Amino acid sequence: MATPVMDKADATGSPEPGFGDSPYITATFRIRRFNPEVSAEATWEDFQIEIDPKERVLDALHKIKWELDGTLTFRRSCAHGICGSDAMRINGKNRLACKTLIKDLNPEKPITVEAIKGLTVLKDLIVDMEPFFQAYRDVMPFLITKETNEPTRERLQSAEDRERFDDTTKCILCAACTSSCPVFWNDGQYFGPAAIVNAHRFIFDSRDEAGEQRLEVLNDRDGVWRCRTTFNCTDACPRGIEVTKAIAEVKRALITRRF
Amino acid sequence: MPAGTLYRGREGMWSWVAHRVTGVLIFFFLFVHVLDTALVRVSPEAYDTVVATYKTPIVALLEYGLVAAILFHALNGLRVIAVDFWLQGARYQKQMLWTVVAVWVVLMIGALYPVLGHAVRELFGS
Numbered sequence: 001m002a003t004p005v006m007d008k009a010d011a012t013g014s015p016e017p018g019f020g021d022s023p024y025i026t027a028t029f030r031i032r033r034f035n036p037e038v039s040a041e042a043t044w045e046d047f048q049i050e051i052d053p054k055e056r057v058l059d060a061l062h063k064i065k066w067e068l069d070g071t072l073t074f075r076r077s078c079a080h081g082i083c084g085s086d087a088m089r090i091n092g093k094n095r096l097a098c099k100t101l102i103k104d105l106n107p108e109k110p111i112t113v114e115a116i117k118g119l120t121v122l123k124d125l126i127v128d129m130e131p132f133f134q135a136y137r138d139v140m141p142f143l144i145t146k147e148t149n150e151p152t153r154e155r156l157q158s159a160e161d162r163e164r165f166d167d168t169t170k171c172i173l174c175a176a177c178t179s180s181c182p183v184f185w186n187d188g189q190y191f192g193p194a195a196i197v198n199a200h201r202f203i204f205d206s207r208d209e210a211g212e213q214r215l216e217v218l219n220d221r222d223g224v225w226r227c228r229t230t231f232n233c234t235d236a237c238p239r240g241i242e243v244t245k246a247i248a249e250v251k252r253a254l255i256t257r258r259f
Numbered sequence: 260m261p262a263g264t265l266y267r268g269r270e271g272m273w274s275w276v277a278h279r280v281t282g283v284l285i286f287f288f289l290f291v292h293v294l295d296t297a298l299v300r301v302s303p304e305a306y307d308t309v310v311a312t313y314k315t316p317i318v319a320l321l322e323y324g325l326v327a328a329i330l331f332h333a334l335n336g337l338r339v340i341a342v343d344f345w346l347q348g349a350r351y352q353k354q355m356l357w358t359v360v361a362v363w364v365v366l367m368i369g370a371l372y373p374v375l376g377h378a379v380r381e382l383f384g385s
Contacts, residue, residue, distance in 0.1 A: 089264070089266070091267065092264050092265060092266060092267030093266070093267045112264055114264065117266060180266065180268070182266075182268075182272065182275070228275050229271065229275070229339055229342045229343065229349075229352070230268065230271045230272045230274075230275040231269070231270070231271025231272070231349075231352060232266070232268045232269075232271065232272050234271075234349070235268070235269050235271070242349060242350070244271075244342070244349045244352075245349035245350065248342060248343050248348065248349050251343055252343075252344070
């Protein structure tokens with residue numbers, strides 16, 4: 001039976017792996033700390049850690065929290081880019097900490113980590129997501145049909161009809177897009193890219209029958225027309241959704257009322 | 260609370276910033292333009308005096324800046340319209356931006372002589 005062998009370098013006759021071959025590097029993480037119980041001001045704090053550059057920023061945050069400073073506060077759940085909990089501003093850009101490798105960030109310079117912009121910071125990297133989720137709820141992100149009786153069979157849909165809104169089904173509600181939007185920073189009343197993406201997902205779904213209502217919601221003063229096509233949302237989306245394109249499609253649907 | 264670092268947006272964000280800045284500059288120009296044109300109703304002599312100051316090299320340089328602002332705002336405006344109305348617009352926004360910048364550079368070179376020629380002749384003789 002084959003057993004996993006750890007010291008493969010010795011087995012192949014190559015010289016003993018020296019300490020100089022360590023994959024570890026010293027990286028500085030400059031984290032924006034905020035604790036309302038201590039100070040009303042947010043401050044930068046530097047942490048130096050030994051870490052493999054092939055690890056992710058989330059691993060670095062764990063290392064800091066578990067080994068250096070237990071008060072560092074951040075959200076994360078699945079740690080694999082699906083739950084959308086750990087969106088934060090890393091080196092000035094919105095990303096998921098669990099999908100950002102340290103080697104891709106130029107670890108020779110301090111790596112800045114701060115909370116996403118435009119939402120109230122509660123502590124360190126945690127923001128109040130309620131305005132974000134309120135906008136999400138306002139677009140009614142669920143299937144609405146006009147028939148009153150329970151259906152007796154599935155609601156069938158052609159592959160082409162499904163393809164129409166495939167891109168916007170990928171959203172994980174991490175708020176990376178909405179909190180990258182300059183319009184949202186200035187006016188939190190704007191629905192924001194994420195809510196529009198999730199409205200798009202149902203507006204262009206052939207099975208849904210409330211597209212008109214959703215378009216009316218987004219025709220609001222704080223709806224799609226606030227979009228200034230800066231493309232920050234498209235660049236920030238960790239799922240690669242073409243957010244600005246989806247918003248433009250909703251704008252066009254509002255003009256033509258055909259979808 | 261200090262805002263932290265500047266958001267590192269890419270081409271789209273900076274083109275939007277430039278669009279805003281040039282828009283505000285053009286607004287201020289129009290404001291001054293309406294005022295100086297309205298001056299002719301007050302006194303044609305005062306109008307002539309004001310317009311005479313526009314022939315100085317410094318104003319010529321400002322005019323070149325005005326050409327720069329209007330050209331960028333106009334060309335990028337076409338790009339923004341394309342992003343909203345052309346089905347593939349969002350996908351090609353970066354290419355369109357670099358096209359805008361290229362056309363802008365060509366037109367700015369073309370505007371050099373007509374706008375600044377007079378000022379150069381005045382400063383350095385003919």
